Amino acid sequence: MAVLMILVGLVLLLPGLCAGAFVVAFGLTDPRSLVDPGLVLLWATSAAVAAGGVLMIRAGRRRMRDRAAPSGPGPARHPGDTPG
Numbered sequence: 001m002a003v004l005m006i007l008v009g010l011v012l013l014l015p016g017l018c019a020g021a022f023v024v025a026f027g028l029t030d031p032r033s034l035v036d037p038g039l040v041l042l043w044a045t046s047a048a049v050a051a052g053g054v055l056m057i058r059a060g061r062r063r064m065r066d067r068a069a070p071s072g073p074g075p076a077r078h079p080g081d082t083p084g
Contacts, residue, residue, distance in 0.1 A: 002067070005060030009053040016050020019043045 023043055026033045033039060 002060045002063040005063065006057050009056030009058075009060060012053025012056060013050050015046040016053070019046035019050070 019042070023034070026039070
C-alpha cells in the first residue's frame with residue numbers, strides 16, 4: 001500500500017512540474033501573461049495538486065518506515081533458548 005501511495009504521489013507531482021515549466025516559459029516570452037487570472041488560477045490549482053502529491057509521498061514513506069521499524073522489544077532471550 002505504501003508503494004502505491006508513493007507512485008500516486010509521483011503522478012500527482014507532474015501537473016506542478018508542468019505548471020512550473022510553463023510559468024518560466026511564459027515569463028521569458030510574454031511577461032504580461034503572468035498576470036492573466038485564468039492562467040494564474042490554472043497554475044495555482046496545479047501547484048495545489050503537486051502539494052498533495054508531496055504529502056502523499058511523505059505519508060507513503062512514513063508508512064514504509066513505520067512498518068520496517070521494530071514494534072518494540074521482543075521476548076526476552078536466555079542462553080540456551082532455541083531460535084525461533
